[in-house]
Amino acid sequence: MSARKPYVRPMAGWWRRNPYYVRYMIMEATSVIVAIYAVILLIGVWRLSQGQVPYEMWLNSLRQPLAVVFHGFLLLAMCYHAYTWWKVLPKTLPLIHFGDKPVPGLLLSTAGWTATLVASAAIYATVRWCGL
């Protein structure tokens, strides 16, 4: 056994020391929300495959006030995910050039946010007015 006790910098709670890191951790934690929503949809598909009565029980469970509040929380987290996903996109891509000028990161992020808004409007309008 070694008598040495080397100093190891404590890392517990490192992300609470700086608001930037807190936002990073919230961004990473949205993945749990994405998984929860996928499971909710998967249960819906399962109930749909069982027939009308089980499917309507699933629909009914979504109508419970607690379920609606919970989905409000899911919506907030999902919006934060969409916002941050496009925000960090330029940092994850190799530098793109247009002619010999690099395309500014903000332009790429804005394109992403715009794409989300357009896709959301299109899906909402389709489900509401055109049928699935």
Next chain:
Amino acid sequence: MKRSNAPIFWSLFGAGGVLSALVGPVLVFITGIAAPTGVGMPPAALAYSRVLGFAQSFGGKAALFAVIALFLWHAAHRIYHCLHDFGAHPGTATKVLLYGSAFAGSVAAAWLLLAIGR
């Protein structure tokens, strides 16, 4: 040298991230808030016959499968790496559990969508 499997998981993570950034918020709003409460959406928006018809069409099956499977792969990859940030240092067992869950969820989605038929 053994080739890394990281690009496969990273691609699934990226694809799921793009898809959930594009359609995640509006889907949660429609299925979780608008349709159940009837605010901004007729209550019949998710009626059985309507959703069944959607799940019986090829496009509907593809859309449902893509959303469920890619959301799960995205989450599995990000949760795995996030555990490290939280000070837990997951080993192979955790990785197998997380990616295995995403795989199982994808297989279940495909199986159920095929069982729903045309």
